Amino acid sequence: MTAALWLAAAAWGAPDLDAPADVEVDDDVTAATAPGAGGVDEAVELSGFVKPVFSAVYRGSALPRDRLAVGLTSSTAGIVLRGEPVDHWRYKVFFTVGAGTFPVLVGARGVDLDNQGGLDRVDVDTAGALGDIVRETSITWAPVDAFAIRAGRMPVPFTSAAQSADTALLFPERAGPNQVFLADDDLGALLELTLPEDRVLAKAGVFNGSGTGPSGGERGVLYLARVDLQPLGPFAFDETRPLRSKPRLGLGAGAIWHPYRAFDAVGFERVGVNDLRLSGSFRFSAAGLSVAVEGLYRLQTDTLTSRPLSATGAYAQGGWRLPIAIEPIGRVGWSAVDRTFDPRTTVWTEGGLNVYPAHGDAGRDAIRLTFVYQGEHRVTEGETAHGAVAAAVLTF
Amino acid sequence: MRSSLLLTLALAPGCAPHLDPGSWGTFRYFSDVLGTPPMRLVPPTTDRDGNVYVLAGAADYPATTVYVGRLGGGWTAGCTNLLSDELYGVHGFVGRSDDRAWFWSGTALVEVDGATGACSRILRQDPVSRSQLTFLGVAPLVDETPSRRFTYALVRGETGTPQFLMVDLDEWLPFNTTPFPDEDADDIRVVGTGARPHDRQSVFLVAWGQGDDQLAAVLTIDRYGKVADTVGITLPTDIEAWSLQGYLQFSDDGVGAGLLSDGSVVIVTKSTAERGTIDQIDVGGVLVWDGKLFLSGLDGNDPALVPVQQDGKLGDVQAFPAAAKAADGLQRAIQVSDERSKPARDRTWDDPRTAFGEVPLVSPWPLDVYTTWSTGWLVAGPDYASGVEPVTAVAFAPVGMETP
Numbered sequence: 147m148t149a150a151l152w153l154a155a156a157a158w159g160a161p162d163l164d165a166p167a168d169v170e171v172d173d174d175v176t177a178a179t180a181p182g183a184g185g186v187d188e189a190v191e192l193s194g195f196v197k198p199v200f201s202a203v204y205r206g207s208a209l210p211r212d213r214l215a216v217g218l219t220s221s222t223a224g225i226v227l228r229g230e231p232v233d234h235w236r237y238k239v240f241f242t243v244g245a246g247t248f249p250v251l252v253g254a255r256g257v258d259l260d261n262q263g264g265l266d267r268v269d270v271d272t273a274g275a276l277g278d279i280v281r282e283t284s285i286t287w288a289p290v291d292a293f294a295i296r297a298g299r300m301p302v303p304f305t306s307a308a309q310s311a312d313t314a315l316l317f318p319e320r321a322g323p324n325q326v327f328l329a330d331d332d333l334g335a336l337l338e339l340t341l342p343e344d345r346v347l348a349k350a351g352v353f354n355g356s357g358t359g360p361s362g363g364e365r366g367v368l369y370l371a372r373v374d375l376q377p378l379g380p381f382a383f384d385e386t387r388p389l390r391s392k393p394r395l396g397l398g399a400g401a402i403w404h405p406y407r408a409f410d411a412v413g414f415e416r417v418g419v420n421d422l423r424l425s426g427s428f429r430f431s432a433a434g435l436s437v438a439v440e441g442l443y444r445l446q447t448d449t450l451t452s453r454p455l456s457a458t459g460a461y462a463q464g465g466w467r468l469p470i471a472i473e474p475i476g477r478v479g480w481s482a483v484d485r486t487f488d489p490r491t492t493v494w495t496e497g498g499l500n501v502y503p504a505h506g507d508a509g510r511d512a513i514r515l516t517f518v519y520q521g522e523h524r525v526t527e528g529e530t531a532h533g534a535v536a537a538a539v540l541t542f
Numbered sequence: 543m544r545s546s547l548l549l550t551l552a553l554a555p556g557c558a559p560h561l562d563p564g565s566w567g568t569f570r571y572f573s574d575v576l577g578t579p580p581m582r583l584v585p586p587t588t589d590r591d592g593n594v595y596v597l598a599g600a601a602d603y604p605a606t607t608v609y610v611g612r613l614g615g616g617w618t619a620g621c622t623n624l625l626s627d628e629l630y631g632v633h634g635f636v637g638r639s640d641d642r643a644w645f646w647s648g649t650a651l652v653e654v655d656g657a658t659g660a661c662s663r664i665l666r667q668d669p670v671s672r673s674q675l676t677f678l679g680v681a682p683l684v685d686e687t688p689s690r691r692f693t694y695a696l697v698r699g700e701t702g703t704p705q706f707l708m709v710d711l712d713e714w715l716p717f718n719t720t721p722f723p724d725e726d727a728d729d730i731r732v733v734g735t736g737a738r739p740h741d742r743q744s745v746f747l748v749a750w751g752q753g754d755d756q757l758a759a760v761l762t763i764d765r766y767g768k769v770a771d772t773v774g775i776t777l778p779t780d781i782e783a784w785s786l787q788g789y790l791q792f793s794d795d796g797v798g799a800g801l802l803s804d805g806s807v808v809i810v811t812k813s814t815a816e817r818g819t820i821d822q823i824d825v826g827g828v829l830v831w832d833g834k835l836f837l838s839g840l841d842g843n844d845p846a847l848v849p850v851q852q853d854g855k856l857g858d859v860q861a862f863p864a865a866a867k868a869a870d871g872l873q874r875a876i877q878v879s880d881e882r883s884k885p886a887r888d889r890t891w892d893d894p895r896t897a898f899g900e901v902p903l904v905s906p907w908p909l910d911v912y913t914t915w916s917t918g919w920l921v922a923g924p925d926y927a928s929g930v931e932p933v934t935a936v937a938f939a940p941v942g943m944e945t946p
Contacts, residue, residue, distance in 0.1 A: 205688075205689050207687055207689060207690065208689035208690065209689065209690065209713070212689055408615075410614075410615060410616055410886070411616075412885055414884065414885030414886070416614055416615035416616070416885075416886060417615055447559060450568055450570075450614075450615060450879075451567070451568070451613065451940070452559075452567030452568065452912075452913075452916065453592060453912060453913055453916075453940065454559060454913070484590055486914060487588075487590075487911050487912060487913045487914060488590065488911060524688055527686055527687040527688065528742075529687040529688055529689065531688075
C-alpha cells in the first residue's frame, strides 16, 4: 500500500501528498538567492544550523591505530546574520564553528638521546586551535532585481555544488571530486546577472585566488565565470529538495582562470603560473527526484618546469524524496589527478538515506537525519576504505 | 595576459603542452660538482609535488650528496650523507612519494625531504636489539597507499643471517622479516636489485658461496615481504656484490634486464634468468618507457634501442631518435637559469654536454617519468680546476622522450 502511494506520488505532475495542496515549493531558494531578490528587509535576520556528524571508517591496510576510526568526527555550528538596512544594500555574515581543531605548536625542545652533543629528536607540545571561522562576509548592491554586485569574502561559485548551501547538501559533505577541484572561500567581487524568469543566471568575478592552492607570496588575480541555464524555470542549487510538482532542468558551466607570478625569497619573480579549471553540470528534478551530474577539469602550466599538472573528475548523485519523508540517496564520484606524469585514480561510492522527522510541520526541512555508507577506492594504490556516517542537521 | 589566456584555453581540452621528443626544457643550473663528464651522477627523479632530486656519487665513491630543486625554483645546497665507514656509495633512487624521495647508498637507506632538502638515514639500528643494520640490497620500489609506505630490503644485523623485510618508510620500522631461503648460505652477496612495480614485486639478484660452490638466483619478494619465487641463474664465479649497474628494470609484462659491470646483460622473465652478451649494439643502459623494455646504447655512433620481448628474446635494433635529437641539442650554446643563489640569473654555456653516459637518455638506471612525454636529465657546463679534482657546473633539464 505504501509502495503504491510512493509510486503514485512520484508520477509526473502528481500532487504533493504531504504538503498542503496549495503550496508550490519550486522557487523559494532561487528567489532568495537571486541577485536583486528581496525577502530580507530587516536590519538583522538571524539564522543558522547545528550539524553533528558521527562516523566510523575502516581502512584495512592502515596501522592498527588508524585501521578503525569511530567517533563524533565533527559538530559544526553555522550562524548567519543578514539584512537590508538600506534600500538595495544587503549584507551577509556567515560564521561556522566546528568542534574539530587543528594542533598548533606551543613548545619545542631538542633531545640529545646519546649525549653526544647532537640533536637527535625534537619533542614538541601542541594545543588545539580553531581554524578560520568566517565563511562569508559580503555586501551586495542590487539596484534592480536582475543585477547585483557582491563584494567581500564568499564561496567561489565555480561549480553547481559550490553554490548549494551547506545545509542543503544531499550528503553530509560535497562530492569527493569537488573537494579536489573546488576553490575555497575567497576575497573578491562578484557580478551577478539574472535574465527574465530566472532562466539564465550569469556570474563573473575577480578574487584573490588564495583558495586555489598557492601558499602565499604569489601575485595574481583569479577570474571566474559561471553561466546556468534553467529552461524550465527557476531551479535552486540546493541538492535536497522538497516534493515538487513541476520538473526543473539546469545546465551550467563554470571556469576559473588564475594566472599568477611566484617570487623567490629575495623578492624576484621566479615562475609564472596559469591555473585553469573548468566545470560543467547537469541537474534535473521532478516529483521528488533530484539528479545532478558534474564534470571537472584542471590544467596548470608554468614558465619553468615544462611539467603541466592535469586532473579530471566527475560525479553523479541522485535522491528521491518520498512522500513518507524518507529520501534514498546515492552518489558515484571519480577523479584522476597527476595525469601528466603518474595518474592516480580514486573512486567514491556512497549510498544511504535522508530522513525528515519533522515532515508535515511548518519547518519540515528544519531537521534532517542522514545515514550513509561511504567507500573510497584508491584504484592506483590498491586500497579501499569503508565508512558509515550518521549526521543530523538542524536549521533555525 | 590575453595571449596567455588564449593559450591556456586552447590547451584546455586535455592537450597539455608537450616537449617534443629530444627537445630540452629549461636548464636549471643547481651546483658545481666534483669531476668531469662522465660524472658520478645518476638520472634525477621527481616527487609528485614537482621537487627535483639529484644524486651525486658512485658505487666506488663513498661520499653521496643529494640536491633538491623546488617546484617554484631554487635548490638546496646539497645534503651530504658521507658514509666513510662503508666501501661503496650510490646505488640509486629507491622511489618517491608526494613530497620526498628515498635512495640507497652504501649500506644505508636514506630519506630526502623535498621541502627542506634534509636527508636522514632510515633504520640505522634494529629498534629492539640496537645492533647496526646493513642494507645489503634495497629494491627500487615504494609501495604507497594513503595510509602506509613501504620498501623492501635484504638486511643483515651484526649477527645472524640476512633477512628480507618490509621497511615502513613513515614509522621507520621493519615488518614481516623473512630469513634468506638457504639457511646454510654464507657470504651472501646482493649483485643487484629491481622491481616489478606493475605487480608490486621486488627482485633481488643474489649470489652466495664461493668458487665452484657459488649459487645464484633471482628472488622475487611479494607485497607482503615474502619470497614468492626463486629462479636460478649462472653468474661469473666469485662475482662481487653490487656488480649490477643501476637496477634490474622490468616491463609491464614482467620481463626484466640489467647490465653487469663486465658488460654482460642479465635477462629475467618470470620463469627464467640468463646472462649473456649482446653484439647488436654497444649496450650502455636499460630503458623502460611506457611499460616496454629496451636495451639502449650505440649502434656505431647513433643512439639505438633493442626491444626485449615478453619471452626474453631480443628484437631488431631500432634507432632512438629522441636520444639523437637530445644529443644534437647540446651541440650548440645553451641558456641556463643559474639557481645556485637568489635571484636566479640567466647564463650561457658554450660547450654543454651530457653529464653522464655517452649520450642523453642512455643509462643503466631507471629514467624518471617527469611527464608521460619527458624525463629528466643532467647537463654539464664549464669546468674548472680545484684542489682535489676538477669541478663542473651541472644543470637539470627535462627532455622530451619517445620510444619506437
